[in-house]
Amino acid sequence: MYQYTDFDKQFVKLRAAQHRDQLERWQAGKLADDEFRPLRLQNGWYVQRYAPMLRVAVPYGELSSAQFRVLAKIAREYDEPEAEVYAEALKIQGAMGSTQLPTHYAHFTTRQNVQFNWIPLSKSADVMDLLASVNMHGIQTSGNCIRNITSDERAGIAVDELADPRAFAEILRQWSTLHPEFAFLPRKFKIAIIGATEDRAATAWHDVGLHLIKNEAGELGFRVLVGGGMGRTPIPGTVIREFLPWNQIMNYLEAVVRVYNRYGRRDNMYKARIKILVKAEGQRYFDDVEAEFKQIVEHDGGQHTIPQSELDRVSASFVPPSLAGRPVVSAEAVDTQLRQAADADPLFARWLARNVAPHKNPSLRAVTLSFKRLGQAPGDASADQLDTIADLVDRFSAGEARVTHDQNVLLPWVSASQLHELYTAARAAGFASPNVHLLTDMIACPGGDFCALANARSIPIAEAITERYQDLDELDDLGEIDLHISGCINSCGHHHSGHIGILGVDKDGKEWYQVTLGGADGSDLSGAAVAGKVVGPSFSAAEVPDVIEAVLGTYRDLRENGENFISTLRRVGLDPFKAAANAARAVPAHAAVAA
Incomplete structure (x- = not known):
């Protein structure tokens, strides 16, 4: 992991101290609400539907066990609303059919951030100090600036990786943090970077996507995509430079x-993202960028050209950790051990197949902890769970973990010889669901349960679908499916890129849901990034699980030769799935099957 310098540490602590001063002046009436609002937002402090929400940056997804423990402490001791606020929230939720709103939780987002939904602003300075104690903050997790730079959760360890993107992500983080020229852009700006052939960071759906590649001469560089984004106008990014x-x-x-x-x-804030400019101007925008780049390099001296020495300095923080003290076991012995354990325990065999990925180091594995289960919203982790993750990270992954785009946690440094031991510990903690990339490994935003922008709730829809698909044999038979749920058109749940997408909409003050099919995030599984298409009029919350079941039933009927869902959909087209979805409105799929 990157090691903060003394300057980095002092910078974060001073920012926390600055926030404390601003908070105290606001509390004393020396700062008006309108004056305090932009200041707190610059540190990730929003005010949502019922209470403040803090967004904490996790640059390129890396977290240490010490940072997990501080996040756990914040969840346990600070993520608790004032009694009157919580009682009113429960009253409103009860009117919508919900009986509880979880507290003392953290929420992992699709952009490798961590959010808390209940911390009172009066305690925000104490929380900022706690974060600073482990080199964490909320700087630039809000506002019209360059946001948290994200990457592949397998960066530095993936077998399909050409070059490790983390050093570049860190250099870009330092360059973009409080960049004076880019502190007040027309709208927020998001960058994702990968160094592998498979895109596990959804780069095409970012304002800028960066792919490390090599040219014919074997020189390292970037393919640069620009103008991607979701929201009201979903547009995948366009290549502006094939090689830089x-x-x-x-x-x-x-x-x-x-x-x-x-x-x-x-x-117009709805037309302020760079995707709108790129779409409107096309080649003219590209030409202006090239002209500006030429000016920067040839006339201004290229002040931000990265010297090899700086890349080497930052890269030195991303060397593999020492694994001294771990048992030394031959590959043959490990294979025999795992095979025997898998034969004896079918659930362990499923977990090996689903949650364990190969590693550049053949004696290691990358392991995904999945805690998506009934009664827990996608991306949520309780204070106790965060502490347990920290313990697993120390015990099995050299003190380091990664937050994934799919709202899970990945352990990147697990010895193959310790896989069964890790599985046993993870299963005891409830983190061993063998469902990675399957239907119940869904993405969902917090939706209307917490967000003031949402038109509808996401969490009850995720829960209803998860409840219906608890049979592991059925999930395996359905195969890999990306299901994404957003509570509003802002698409924090990335519904546009889901093979199946669900979008909450408002109709006459009531919650309804649009279903889209055929979206893709650009990974090898999905193919090129593309936005899904709406299959019909919106559905009520009660109808959504039946619609999903009808769509999947159509897939079962039409698939050939072991095709996955997205391949079948692309081969046969949208019409049979659309017909099935709309028919489910009149005849629930589970009722039809029972008949």
Whole structure:
């Protein structure tokens, strides 16, 4: 992991101290609400439907066990609303059919952030100090600036990786943090970077997506995509540069963002993202970026050209950890041990197949902890669970873990010889669901249960679908399916890129849901990034599980030769799935099967 310098540590602590001063002046009436609001937002402090929400940055997804323990402490001691606020929230939720709102939780997002939903603003300075004690903060997790830079959760360990993107992500983090020119962009700006052939970071759905590649001469560089985004107008990114030398990436991004800052719309927030500018201007925008880049490099001296020495300095923080003290077991012995354990325990065999991925080091594995289960919203982890994760991270993964785009936690440094031991511990903690990439490993935003922007709740829909699909044999038979749920058009649950997407909409003040099919995030499983298509009029919350069941039943009927869901959908087209979904409105699928 990257090791903060003394400057980094002092910077974060001073920012926390600055927030405490701003909070105290607001509490004393020396700062008006309108004055305090932009200041707290710069540190990740929102005010949502019922209470404040804190968004904590996790640059390129890496967390240490010490950081998990501080997150657990914050969840346990601070993520608790005032009694009157919580009672009123429960009253409102009860009117919508919900009986509880969890507290003392953290929530992992699709952009490798961590959120808390109940911390009172009066305690925010204490929380900022706690975060700073382990080099964490909420800087630039809000506002019209360059947000948290995300990456592949298997960065540095993936067998399909050409180059480790983490050093570049860290250099870009340092460059973008409080960049004075880009602190007030037309709209928020998101960057994702990968170094592998499979895109596990949904780069095409970001304002800028960066792919580490090599040209014909074997030189390392970037393929640069620009103008991706979801929301009201889902648009995958477009390649603006097929190859850019790696040392020019900051100069080029400076040009990309500078041209956007100059011409992006500020009169309409719904048309202010860079995707709208790229769509409207096309080649003209590309030409302006190239002209600006030339100006930066040839006339301004290319001040942000990355020297090899700086890349080497930062890369030194991302060497594999020492695994001294672990048992030394031959590969043959490990294979025999795992085979015997899998034969004796079918659930362990499923877990090996689903939750364990290969590693650059053949003696190691990457293991996903999945805690998506009945009674727990996707991405949520309680204080006790966060502490347990920290213990597993120390015991099995050299003190390091990764937050994934799919709202799970990955352990990147697990010895193959310890897989069964890890499985046993994870199962005892409830983290061993063998469902990674299956239907119940869904993405969902907090939705209307917490978010003031949401039109409908996401969590009850996720729960209803999860409840219906508890049979592991059935899940395995259905195969890999990306199910994504958003509570509003802002698409925090990435519904546009789901093979099956569910979007909460408002109809006459009531909760309804649109279903989309055929979306993809750009991974090998999904193919090119594409937005799903709506299959018909919106459905009530009660109808959604039946609609999903009807769609999956159609897939079962039409698939050939072991096809996965998205392949069948692309082969036969949308019409039979659309017909099945709309028919489910009149005849619930489970009732039809029973008949």
